[in-house]
Amino acid sequence: MTTDALAAPGSRPGWLSRLFAGRGGPIAVVVLAILTLWYAGAVYLNAPGMIDAFEREKRAWSTAELIEGTWSQDRPLLPAPHQVLVEMKKTILDKPITSKRSLVFHAWVTLSSTLLGFAIGTGLGIVLAVGIVHVRTLEKSLMPWIISSQTIPILAIAPMVVVVLGAIGLRGLVPKAIISTYLCFFPVTIGMVKGLRSPDLLQMDLMRTYNASRWQTFWKLRWPSSLPFLFTSLKVAVAISLVGAIVGELPTGAQAGLGARLLAGSYYGQTIQIWSALLTAAALAAAMVGLVGLTERFVLRRMGARP
Amino acid sequence: MRRGLDLWMLAAALLAAGALGFPLSAGDLPLSWFDVPAAAVYVALFAALCAWLAGGRAQGLVLGAILSVAAVLGVAVALHLLYDAGAGGQARLGFWLFVFAIWAAVWRGIAAIGSFRSLNRGRQRGVDLLVPLAFGLWLVFLWEAVTVGFGVPQVLLPTPSMIAARFAGSLDILAADFNQTFVKAVISGYIMGCGSGFLVSILVDRVPFLKRGLLPLGNLVSALPIVGIAPIMVMWFGFDWQSKAAVVVIMTFFPMLVNTVSGLAAAGALERELMRSYGAGYWQTLFKLRLPAAMPFIFNALKINSTLALIGAIVAEFFGTPIVGMGFRISTEVGRMNVDMVWAEIVMAALAGSAFYGAMALCERGVTFWHPSYRQRH
Known part of the structure; x- marks a missing residue:
């Protein structure tokens, strides 16, 4: 196939130029460049420690040995990508899921509070937005506070919420879910207020000429036209909800969850553990945002939007 | 705007009048309105004012201004009841009904100020700023009243006044x-x-x-x-x-x-x-x-x-x-x-x-x- 394309130039652009005209080629090149930089960075950052180790053993070393060594340290400053992948395989695939050392177990702990918080936060955000759109006084008095609360580093109170709720006996899932809720209802509210207001005057007037009630206007016009806005907000909300759950796990004394893994790793200098927890969190975030995106496409297509 | 009976003001009047029928706090030293005659007189006046306003006597900024003054005095009375009269920690229905009455008045007042329209941009902007500010101050008071009134442990949620002092x-x-x-x-x-x-x-x-x-x-x-x-x-x-x-x-x-x-x-x-x-x-x-x-x-x-x-x-x-x-x-x-x-x-x-x-x-x-x-x- 590839040789055919190379053998017959001119008839259509070669596979290489076709690849690079799209997104796939450039992304692959950038990812490769990042990996190369990562390996180089591992050598650069870990080399001093490795040289020290060699000199302590009082043995002569070659450059090849040094590079080899920097990519296989136990506690490197920057672990090489393959070390992280091996650790991830070990903790995700090889450990039983119920084990406390399984990353799947920790990811599930984080994911469950993320999803609970996301669900509650989305519901709360939608209810608030509906209230703001329909009640004038609420809009005038509450909306400025919702916007200005965006400027407050809410994440900073996450540990306090966890510790304080723990003091009255609420532990585990709920405090983290509360933080996630708190973080993700803002984008949903803002997006939904915009979305519920997005029908233009002409459409609203048409509803009025039909003598539609507020309720009917809401279900037949406002709600459908707000859905694209809702999904855009949901993507932000689900990502920030995960961040909230992770930060919420920081002060719990490192029991379970990806945040606890991060903290434990930083206490004991287990860099490989930190990186594998970080990559797992990143994969989780990407998967959840992707899932919301898929739902969006499905729902909007069912509603007759252009694909 | 619909003229006629103002439901929010009616609610405020009824709540304030109802508050006088219930005790203020329980506990070792139960507090009733007879122990704090000045506060009781104010609540009665507040109820009368709200009942008078429920007939639609004032609109717009005038109503907003009257209600602001009444609400600020009401908040002062409520804080006096909590701290000086000793209703804190054990507040009962009489106190909470009074708080709800102020709440209704504040809500109506905010709505009245919020419906203000002016072509003068500076004036409009000032009013637009006033509404969320009043609402925020009200929320702070509500926070204070709830934490002190129910005696919420300081570890759980400190009062705004404690935070400000700290x-x-x-x-x-x-x-x-x-x-x-x-x-x-x-x-x-x-x-x-x-x-x-x-x-x-x-x-x-x-x-x-x-x-x-x-x-x-x-x-x-x-x-x-x-x-x-x-x-x-x-x-x-x-x-x-x-x-x-x-x-x-x-x-x-x-x-x-x-x-x-x-x-x-x-x-x-x-x-x-x-x-x-x-x-x-x-x-x-x-x-x-x-x-x-x-x-x-x-x-x-x-x-x-x-x-x-x-x-x-x-x-x-x-x-x-x-x-x-x-x-x-x-x-x-x-x-x-x-x-x-x-x-x-x-x-x-x-x-x-x-x-x-x-x-x-x-x-x-x-x-x-x-x-x-x-x-x-x-």
Whole structure:
């Protein structure tokens, strides 16, 4: 196939130029460049420690040995990508899921509070937005506070919420879910207020000429036209909800969850553990945002939007 | 506006009148309205005033002003009942009905002021500012009344007055923390992160290859929990502010990159062709047309980043810090159950965050005054 394309130039652009005209080629090149930089960075950052180790053993070393060594340290400053992948395989695939050392177990702990918080936060955000759109006084008095609360580093109170709720006996899932809720209802509210207001005057007037009630206007016009806005907000909300759950796990004394893994790793200098927890969190975030995106496409297509 | 019976005012009158029929507090020294005649007289007057207003005697700003005065006096009476008369911790139905009565009056007053319309922009803006301010003050009072009235343990939720006292009493600690976290870590990280994001985005815009390769990754990264990189940065750059600044740089870089790149594409084809017909080169087009057109997007990123930067710096301090800094203070005082100090620190963070955001918004208003969103509303 590839040789055919190379053998017959001119008839259509070669596979290489076709690849690079799209997104796939450039992304692959950038990812490769990042990996190369990562390996180089591992050598650069870990080399001093490795040289020290060699000199302590009082043995002569070659450059090849040094590079080899920097990519296989136990506690490197920057672990090489393959070390992280091996650790991830070990903790995700090889450990039983119920084990406390399984990353799947920790990811599930984080994911469950993320999803609970996301669900509650989305519901709360939608209810608030509906209230703001329909009640004038609420809009005038509450909306400025919702916007200005965006400027407050809410994440900073996450540990306090966890510790304080723990003091009255609420532990585990709920405090983290509360933080996630708190973080993700803002984008949903803002997006939904915009979305519920997005029908233009002409459409609203048409509803009025039909003598539609507020309720009917809401279900037949406002709600459908707000859905694209809702999904855009949901993507932000689900990502920030995960961040909230992770930060919420920081002060719990490192029991379970990806945040606890991060903290434990930083206490004991287990860099490989930190990186594998970080990559797992990143994969989780990407998967959840992707899932919301898929739902969006499905729902909007069912509603007759252009694909 | 519908004239006739004003339901909110009627509710306020009935609630206030009903409050007089119930005891104020229980406990060892139960309190009834007979023990506090002055307060009882005020509540009766309040009920009478609301009943009078329920007939629609006053509208708009006049109604708002009357209700504001009545509500402020009512709040003073309620605080007197809580603190001086000793209803705190054991408040009962009589007290809460009175609070609900003020609530109804405040709600009606806010609605009355909020419906004010003026062609004078300054006056309108002042009123638009007054409404959320009054609502916020009311929420603070409600917080105080609920925490004191029910005797909520201080560990769970301190009262606003305690937080304010703690804030005023430990200004030196707060100033040191502010200097460490905000001035050193946030500002330097913010400038470096936004600056490098801006420069890289111009490069990305120039090179279509990078645009196709780097931009999807940038979009992906802005959805990732970047805060998690904090322990690594602490390991690399040490405990002091440099590691926090590094986290801030990474957190602010990608929003800036993504926003500026889409901003540089915002100038219309017509304007670009005009520039070409003038014979303008790449740099002239960039500086005279495309960067100004990108400004709304750039300021959007600057505003998003102002919040992200503060979050990044504070969270990074949870992973190790010298014994000063807002994140350090929050995590240690939580451990010692000094929740009022934590709240003082949060108030501080909120003030700093809002001021930072507000400064960016002001700059935006100055730079992008031409944008449609700043023209006359509606």
